[in-house]
Amino acid sequence: MDSVSEFFAMGGYAPYIWPAYLIAAGILVALLGLSLRDLKRNENTLKTLRAERRGGAIEEAES
Amino acid sequence: MHRFANPNQFLRIANPLLPWVAWLAVLSIGAGLYLGLFQAPPDYQQGETVRIMYVHVPAAWMALFCYASMAIASAMALIWRHPLGFLIAKASAPVGACFTVICLATGSLWGKPMWGTWWEWDARMTSVLILFFLYVGYMALVDAFDDATRGQRAASILALVGAVNLPIIKFSVEWWNTLHQPASVIRLDGPTIHSSMLWPLLLMIIGFTAFYLAILVVRTRSEIAAAKIRNIRLGQVHG
Amino acid sequence: MSATSTGRTPATRKKKRLYAVLAGLTMLGVAAALVLTAFEDNIVFFYSPTDITQKDLRPGQTVRLGGLVEADSVKKADDGVTTEFVITDTNKTISVRYAGLLPDLFREGQGVVTQGTLGSDGIFLASEVLAKHDENYMPKEVADALKKSGNWKETEK
Incomplete structure (x- = not known):
């Protein structure tokens, strides 16, 4: 247990070291999440648009 | 549709690569964190704060690497009117900006206990801050015009002009007296970091680079889809 | 097109x-x-003792002076806050007086950057002291072993 708290204390530099790691992790995870969200949204929109266009083309052909 | 021939080719190569770079990123960063936080010894001068370096230096390297990729891709877009070059540049900008913020924040968190200051206007720190503004300027400019091609061209020129800052950042610590220490890894007489600290650093650099490549594929794919959406919508308006 | x-x-x-x-x-x-x-003069973050002695400083002009803290030169005054030490660039030296907290990395033989004014008595009155790190990273045992074997080299100018 002592070694665990010693590890987290980082020789007294915990208030500098852990925020550094947390900021880095937070920013990179947010970047990954936003990038994946944008990709999903754009690919879904593209799929819907293409389906609409194909549907429109069929309607035109039928009329 | 032939305008997107190149992007489609990119997708054919990049999509199968995505899981590989993603796994490389996860494994390298995992191993780097394990070595850096648990195995690497404290530094003889800085003590435990040396562990901030395992995030700070890879982030700084990525801040430069992403900008170099962005500038080269922008040059290809300007000279050869390569649509993919512009998409890669646009996809790289937010990633580089994020790494620059990480670099500045972690550097500040190291500087306070070690130097005795959060921030000083020395040549290294000022030039990295300028790099951040260049990324922000690029991202603002890309979407600032109603005419997409004009925005693309203006942003690409900014990316190229800003590239003069890269050698200034790298060599600032040699050309001028700075508070920031000189280079430790890439130097003529070899690294001045003990191997027990160099390994976690190199693993983190590999991991961050792989992370950038994975995000780049995701974002470029997203940009390609967005460009196709725009094209379809334009076609609907005009047709 | x-x-x-x-x-x-x-x-x-x-x-x-x-x-x-x-x-x-x-x-x-x-x-x-x-x-x-x-603009080189504005870009450099600090001047070395040699630079300072060659410069025409106005009385009371604030400058940054940087170099190595000379070995065995650090003295704590009786008041407990004032520190006196000598900054050297191995060519010229300047004595510095500073009242305040020193950063963790402040050590004899290590780099330091101070901000303040050069007094007429030749003593630099510092209002701020920053420690400067060099490019060497190693565990304590390795540093001790290097010093013991005589392979220690001071890389900082």
Whole structure:
């Protein structure tokens, strides 16, 4: 247990070291999440648009 | 549709690569964190704060690497009117900006206990801050015009002009007296970091680079889809 | 985008753009180099003791003085807050007086940057002391072993 708290204390530099790691992790995870969200949204929109266009083309052909 | 021939080719190569770079990123960063936080010894001068370096230096390297990729891709877009070059540049900008913020924040968190200051206007720190503004300027400019091609061209020129800052950042610590220490890894007489600290650093650099490549594929794919959406919508308006 | 309208082939226009970009970047590089050289005095973060003795400082002018803290030169005054030490660039030395907290990295033989004014008595009155780190990273045991074996080299100027 002592070694665990010693590890987290980082020789007294915990208030500098852990925020550094947390900021880095937070920013990179947010970047990954936003990038994946944008990709999903754009690919879904593209799929819907293409389906609409194909549907429109069929309607035109039928009329 | 032939305008997107190149992007489609990119997708054919990049999509199968995505899981590989993603796994490389996860494994390298995992191993780097394990070595850096648990195995690497404290530094003889800085003590435990040396562990901030395992995030700070890879982030700084990525801040430069992403900008170099962005500038080269922008040059290809300007000279050869390569649509993919512009998409890669646009996809790289937010990633580089994020790494620059990480670099500045972690550097500040190291500087306070070690130097005795959060921030000083020395040549290294000022030039990295300028790099951040260049990324922000690029991202603002890309979407600032109603005419997409004009925005693309203006942003690409900014990316190229800003590239003069890269050698200034790298060599600032040699050309001028700075508070920031000189280079430790890439130097003529070899690294001045003990191997027990160099390994976690190199693993983190590999991991961050792989992370950038994975995000780049995701974002470029997203940009390609967005460009196709725009094209379809334009076609609907005009047709 | 039609090539015929300008009477040139796309290939020559691409080449022209390539040259334009290369020429632009070269000019930019030269301009940046000139500007940076011209403003060198403003870009350097600190002056060495040699620089300071060669400079014509106005009385009371605030400057940054940097160098190595000379070995065995650090003295704590009786008041407990004032520290006196000598900064050297191995060529010239300047004595510094500073009242305040020192950063963790402040050590004899290590780099330091101080901000303050040079008194008429030749003593530099510092209002701020920053420690400077060098490019060496190693575990304590390795540093001790290097010092013991005599392979220790001071890299900082």
